[in-house]
Structure formats: structure tokens, C-alpha cells
Amino acid sequence: MTSAATTANYIGAFGAPANTGVSDKAGIAKQNFKRVIGHYTQTSSGQKLADLYNGLIEVFKDYSESNWDGYGARPISRDAFVEGQRIIDLLSGSPLPLPEILPESGGEIAFEWRNRDRVFVASVKGNQTIEYAGVFGKYPGTHGLELFAESIPATIVANINRVFTGI
Numbered sequence: 001m002t003s004a005a006t007t008a009n010y011i012g013a014f015g016a017p018a019n020t021g022v023s024d025k026a027g028i029a030k031q032n033f034k035r036v037i038g039h040y041t042q043t044s045s046g047q048k049l050a051d052l053y054n055g056l057i058e059v060f061k062d063y064s065e066s067n068w069d070g071y072g073a074r075p076i077s078r079d080a081f082v083e084g085q086r087i088i089d090l091l092s093g094s095p096l097p098l099p100e101i102l103p104e105s106g107g108e109i110a111f112e113w114r115n116r117d118r119v120f121v122a123s124v125k126g127n128q129t130i131e132y133a134g135v136f137g138k139y140p141g142t143h144g145l146e147l148f149a150e151s152i153p154a155t156i157v158a159n160i161n162r163v164f165t166g167i
Helices: 003-010 024-040 049-062 078-092 154-165
Strands: 100-103 109-115 118-124 129-136 139-147
Touching: 049 078, 049 100, 049 109, 078 109, 078 118, 109 154, 118 154, 129 154, 139 154
Parallel strands: none
Antiparallel strands: 100 109, 109 118, 118 129, 129 139
């Protein structure tokens, strides 16, 4: 039996154990595991991973027409939607907190992480780049543009972490 097949017998959806024990310790371990997984499959406002995918679909559907804001906004493109899916796919397998999803008037899809007076936004528009900006309370802010290829750039990951570490 391969390790993948063996793992499939013990891991259910979102990493939840499919094999349940009956002892008190097994119940406590399962609850702790669910709490940890819940932390990483939930946005800072309580949104779940499945809701994040659905939110991306809604943003694409609701904002894929020109002038959606009445002020000349550009439509969200299919390419931006595909890049948005890639961002969520990469985040779902990482320890990073999940973001909120917002449309931007330039046709971008924005991913926002917020914690008190710290905010970081990373936007995709289907051109294999991520444009970003962040404010971090009393610490210096940041902004820039990164190539988006196979993974989320280290600069983006570091700035997401800054939102939650206070540095």
C-alpha cells in the first residue's frame, strides 16, 4: 500500500481525521485538531475556505461588466479570476490566515488581510503579477509589484505575516 493510500484512510476533508477514537484523550485530540484546522481555514472575520472560493466566484460574476461602480470601473477579467483561484489554492495549503476578497475599480481582484491598525492588500488582474500595499500601524508601510509564477512571492508572505505579528 502506498503512503498516499495509507494517508487517505486517515485524513478526511480539510485534514480532519476520518478514523475516530473512542477514548477521552482521542476526543480531546480531535477537538484540538479541528480548532487548529479551523484557524487556518477561516478568514480574520470568520469566513471559511469554501466561502472564500464562493466569494471569488461572486466577485467575478458581479463585477465582470464595465462600469460596475457607475464611475467607469473596468470589468474583472477571466484571467484575474483564474489568478484569484491560484492565490486561494496556494493559501489553502499554507499556514497563512485567509483574506477577504474585494473587487477593485481597475479590474483587479484584491485580497485583504486586516488586524486592528494593520492592513495588507495584494491584487491580481491576470497579468502574472501581484500588486500590493500595506500599512502597519506605527511601522513603515510598503507597496510594490511582484511576479506571480508558481508560488506566492516571499515579499507577499512576509507582509501578510506583518499584519498579524505587529512588526
